[in-house]
Each structure stands twice: as structure tokens, then as C-alpha cells.
Amino acid sequence: MLAARLDESDPLASFADRYRVPDDVLYMDGNSLGPASDAALASLDRVVDEWRDLLIAGWTDADPPWFGVGERLGDALAPLVGASPSEVVVGNSITVNVHTLVGTFLDELLAGNGPEREGVAAADGSWDPAVEPAVLVNELDFPSDHYALRAQLRQRGIDPDEKLRVVPSRDGRTIDPRDVEAALAAHDDVGIVFMPTALYRSGQLFDVERIAAAAHEAGAYAGFDAAHSAGAVPHEFDAAGVDFAVWCTYKYLNAGPGSxxxxxxxxxxxxxxxALAGWWGHEKATQFEMNMTFTAADSAGAWQIGTPPLLSAAPLEGSVELLREAGIDRLRAKSLALTDFLIALVDDRLPAVSVGTPREHAARGGHVALEHPDGERLSAALNDRGVIVDFRPPNVVRVCPAAPYTAFADVLEVVDEIEAILDADAHEAYATSEGGVT
Ligand SMILES: Cc1ncc(COP(=O)(O)O)c(C=O)c1O
Ligand SMILES: Nc1c(O)cccc1C(=O)C[C@H](N)C(=O)O
Incomplete structure (x- = not known):
């Protein structure tokens, strides 16, 4: 009853018809890979047609021309993260962007151009280049970010075992912002604070403004991995003073696998x-003069590297237009209502399951982490019944009722399925995985 009433009063209800989720599937994995939409498929089809019809001329004669695709799609994304158009560009992948951006800011620190800082400042007030900078992260980060950060430190002769400083979690689920602040107070060598906007496992949403302020007070740059919030949670990167950020477009931005x-x-x-320069980051007006000297574009576009993968960018144009039409604030409001509803049902009906995601709205991203000792089998049983969720070790089933295409009735059905599986111990029939993609 309640689900039906909530669906009736949902101003975004009609958007679900514009996504291609199979009828027999309850798709709760848009925090890993968003579904196709008619709009995304249309913008992809258009670029495929342009490739067939225009060939090389597509770079200049397609409508719009392919040449500025990174900047153009960056302009479309900028309002979602509270940035001006020149500050956002699409290009590369998250991991590559961590490499190039963290590398860039490490180089600034090592050149003595870092932010002003007490304690380790040189006489002129800037970062002392003799101090090896540390990068502050947390122990619940997505591993790829740590791999990249360690590599960037190593490449500069800095020992990552010492200088990748890791804020511990008190409960294995979340990071307390006070622990980030305490780490900054305890170590005077942190040059970059690199944190997620939302944790991939528990879905905890971070207070970006607070962390950026703490970083700056300590004289460090503030960088963020926004993979688990971009497109689901509005951000204000400019107002928060963020120095740099990375994210993907295949989750809440629904632009397709590997977009x-x-x-x-x-x-x-x-x-x-x-740090990772390439010709696509060159000043656009003179890029095709093919000079051997690199002149960086005077925008975020400078961090592009090579030719953008047009077919992996094209769906984003349609998918982001759909989100813009829905409005990021309305999407966030619906997302919170959906996860509130899910959490209330779990509390009420699933005593064997606990909620690992913070309950306060301000600390909750777009998905809910359901913890169960047999989470991996439960996840397999759900997937087998067409309820698509994923499992993250050691015990988390991630359920993502993404706002653009999920109904409250879908959330109710997910909980019905979990209850039925657990009541019948049906999950016990499933084997645990031996690797592979989950
Ligand atoms: C928080 C976070 N960072 C980084 C990655 C890795 O991104 P990519 O494979 O696009 O480099 C992912 C997901 O794969 C992620 O969830
Ligand atoms: N990028 C992925 C992939 O290529 C295959 C399977 C999953 C992914 C993911 O995005 C995983 C995701 N970052 C996570 O939050 O776990």
C-alpha cells in the first residue's frame, strides 16, 4: 500500500519508461553499471552513423564535431558537481585520472609550489621541496586508487609504505571525519588528502567541504574520487574548495560499460x-600544428591524454541529458526516499540482516549495504531470481535503488525476495565464488 502511494506521488516515476531494464529484472546494481536509456542509445547511434557517413570528417563536420567531445561533455557534467564548465572534462578512466592528477600535484609539492603550510614551510612560506610529501587516504577506499597512488609515490622515489598514510576505520564500515582531521594534526608531511565522496562498500557519503577545509588548513591539496556519488548526489566542488576530483560515467551517469x-x-x-601529458591535453587552437613542445590547455582539458574513445563517450550525451531533465536535486530527494524505504523494510522484516550504511541522510550515498554472514550466497540467490545486486567481501550485499528508474514497489519486491530466500534457507544451495567479476 505504502509503496503504491509513494509511487503515485513520485514526480520522476515516468522516467523509468525511458530506461531499458528487462521486464523480468529488478535492477539494483546501478552503482556498479547503470542501465541503457533510450537517450544514451540514441546519442551512441548518432555517433555510429557519423562514423559510417563522415569518416575522418566527423572530427570537424559531425554535429556537434567530435574534436571537442571532452570539453563539451565536461560542460554538461559541470553543474552536477558544482563546477564551472572549464573545470570539468571527460577523458581517460578513473584510475588513469588518479595517476595524472595526483602525479601533477605531487610534482607541484616537490617543486616547492605547494600550498602554504606551517611546520614544513620553506622560508618563503611555500612547501619545502626537501620534505617528501605524503598522501592521506583511508583503509576502506576502492583498491585501484591505492595501487595508483602507491605507484605515483614510487615513481618519485618516495616510499609508499611510509608516505601513503591510511586513516583507519573504527567500525570496518565508515570513516569518521575526526580521524581524518586527527591524522592531519599528527603528521605534518601530508601534501594531498585524497578521499572518496562516498565509500564503495558501505555507501557512506563524506562531508566534502569539511575534508577539503581540513586539508587546506593543514596546507594540503584536497582531491576526491566521486565514482559513487556523481550523478546521484549533487556536489559543490567549487564552493567546497576542492582542488581536483575524478569519477566514472558508467555508474550513476549510465553511459555504459567502460564508458x-x-x-x-x-x-x-x-x-x-x-603528470601524464598527451596531445589531447594540448591547447586546442594549436594542437594540430604538431609542435614538439607541449602547451597545456588552459582548462581541465589539459589532463586529457590521447584521442578520446568516441564510442565510449557518445552515450553520456544522452544519459546526462536525461538526468538534467530529471534534476539532480529531485533525483537525490527520490534516492533518499527509496533508501529510507528500503532501510525501514529491512529493519522491520529481516532480523538476520543489518544495515551497514549510515542512516543520516547527510552521510548516505545512493546504495544500501546489507550485511549478512552468508552475503555472498544471498547475493547469488537474488541474482538467480532476477534481483540484480552485487556482493562485496566480507559480508556486504549492495542494493542500489537508483532514482531515475526504480519504483518504491521494486524496493518492496526486493525485500520480499530476500525474506523468502532467508526463510527457506534457499541461499544455502549456492556455492561461493572462486574469483571472477562480481
Ligand atoms: C571508487 C572507485 N574508484 C575507482 C574505481 C576504478 O575505476 P576505473 O576502473 O574506471 O579506473 C572504481 C570502480 O571500478 C571505484 O568504485
Ligand atoms: N568497473 C567495473 C568493471 O569493469 C567490472 C565490474 C565492476 C566494476 C565496478 O565498477 C565495480 C565498482 N567500482 C565497485 O564499486 O565495486
Whole structure:
């Protein structure tokens, strides 16, 4: 009854018809891979047609021309993260963007151009280049980010075992912002604070403004991995003083498997030399003069590297237009209502399941982490019944009722299925996995 009433008063209810989720599937995995929409398929089809009909001329004669695709789609994403158009570009992938951006800011620190800082400041007030900078992260981060950060430190002769400083979690689920602040107070060598906007496992949403302020007070740059919030949670990167950020477009931005990455660089840093330079980051007006000297674009576009993968970028144009039409604030409001509803049902009907996601709205991203000792089998049983969720070790079933295409009735059905599986111990018939994609 309640689900039906909530669906009736949902101003975004009609958007579900514009996504292609199979009828027999309850898709709760849009935090890993968003579904196709008619709009995304249409913008992809258009670029395929342009390739067939225009060939090389597509770079200049397609409508719009392919040449500025990174900047153009960056402009479309900028309002979702509270940035001006020149501060966002699409290109590369999250991991590559972590490499190039963290590398860039490490180089700034090592060149003595870092932010002003007490304690380790040189006489002129800037970062002392003799101090090896540390990067502050947390122990619940997505591993790829740590792999990239360690590699960037190593490449500069800095020992990552010492200088990748890891904020511990008190409960194995969340990071307490006070622990980030305490780590900054305890170590005077942190040059970059690199945190997620939302944790991939528990879905905890971070207070970006608070962390950026703490970083700046300590004289460190503030960078963020926004993979688990971009497109689901509105951000204000400029107002929060964020220095740089990375995210993907295949989750809440629904641009397809392996779709192009995105990044933000605050305007005050434009003009820096990217750590991983390439011709696509060259000043656009002179890029095709083929000079051997790299002139960085005076925008976030400088952090593009090589030719953008047009077919992996094309769906984003349609998918982001759909989100823009829905409105990021309305999407966030619906997402919170959906996860509130899910959490209330779990509390009420699933005593063997606990909710690992913070309950306060301000600390909750777009998915809910359901913890069960047999989470992996439960996840397999759900997937087998057409309820698509995923499992993250050691015991988390992630359920993502994404706002653009999920109904409250869908959430009710998911809980019905979990209850039926657990009541019948049906999950016990499933084997645990031996690797592979989950
Ligand atoms: C938070 C986070 N960072 C980084 C990655 C890796 O991104 P990519 O494979 O696009 O480099 C993912 C997901 O794969 C993620 O969830
Ligand atoms: N990028 C992925 C992939 O190529 C295959 C399977 C899953 C993914 C993911 O995005 C996983 C995701 N980052 C996570 O939150 O676990």
C-alpha cells in the first residue's frame, strides 16, 4: 500500500519508461553499471552513423564535431558537481585520472609550489621541496586508487609504505571525519588528502567541504574520487574548495560499460603541466600544428591524454541529458526516499540482516549495504531470481535503488525476495565464488 502511494506521488516515476531494464529484472546494481536509456542509445547511434557517413570528417563536420567531445561533455557534467564548465572534462578512466592528477600535484609539492603550510614551510612560506610529501587516504577506499597512488609515490622515489598514510576505520564500515582531521594534526608531511565522496562498500557519503577545509588548513591539496556519488548526489566542488576530483560515467551517469572517465581541476590550478601529458591535453587552437613542445590547455582539458574513445563517450550525451531533465536535486530527494524505504523494510522484516550504511541522510550515498554472514550466497540467490545486486567481501550485499528508474514497489519486491530466500534457507544451495567479476 505504502509503496503504491509513494509511487503515485513520485514526480520522476515516468522516467523509468525511458530506461531499458528487462521486464523480468529488478535492477539494483546501478552503482556498479547503470542501465541503457533510450537517450544514451540514441546519442551512441548518432555517433555510429557519423562514423559510417563522415569518416575522418566527423572530427570537424559531425554535429556537434567530435574534436571537442571532452570539453563539451565536461560542460554538461559541470553543474552536477558544482563546477564551472572549464573545470570539468571527460577523458581517460578513473584510475588513469588518479595517476595524472595526483602525479601533477605531487610534482607541484616537490617543486616547492605547494600550498602554504606551517611546520614544513620553506622560508618563503611555500612547501619545502626537501620534505617528501605524503598522501592521506583511508583503509576502506576502492583498491585501484591505492595501487595508483602507491605507484605515483614510487615513481618519485618516495616510499609508499611510509608516505601513503591510511586513516583507519573504527567500525570496518565508515570513516569518521575526526580521524581524518586527527591524522592531519599528527603528521605534518601530508601534501594531498585524497578521499572518496562516498565509500564503495558501505555507501557512506563524506562531508566534502569539511575534508577539503581540513586539508587546506593543514596546507594540503584536497582531491576526491566521486565514482559513487556523481550523478546521484549533487556536489559543490567549487564552493567546497576542492582542488581536483575524478569519477566514472558508467555508474550513476549510465553511459555504459567502460564508458569514458571524468575529472575536475579547480580553475586556480589551470596551466599546470599534467603528470601524464598527451596531445589531447594540448591547447586546442594549436594542437594540430604538431609542435614538439607541449602547451597545456588552459582548462581541465589539459589532463586529457590521447584521442578520446568516441564510442565510449557518445552515450553520456544522452544519459546526462536525461538526468538534467530529471534534476539532480529531485533525483537525490527520490534516492533518499527509496533508501529510507528500503532501510525501514529491512529493519522491520529481516532480523538476520543489518544495515551497514549510515542512516543520516547527510552521510548516505545512493546504495544500501546489507550485511549478512552468508552475503555472498544471498547475493547469488537474488541474482538467480532476477534481483540484480552485487556482493562485496566480507559480508556486504549492495542494493542500489537508483532514482531515475526504480519504483518504491521494486524496493518492496526486493525485500520480499530476500525474506523468502532467508526463510527457506534457499541461499544455502549456492556455492561461493572462486574469483571472477562480481
Ligand atoms: C571508487 C572507485 N574508484 C575507482 C574505481 C576504478 O575505476 P576505473 O576502473 O574506471 O579506473 C572504481 C570502480 O571500478 C571505484 O568504485
Ligand atoms: N568497473 C567495473 C568493471 O569493469 C567490472 C565490474 C565492476 C566494476 C565496478 O565498477 C565495480 C565498482 N567500482 C565497485 O564499486 O565495486
Amino acid at each position: 569514458i572517465g571524468a575529472l575536475f581541476v579547480a580553475e586556480r590550478h589551470h596551466g599546470l603541466d599534467p
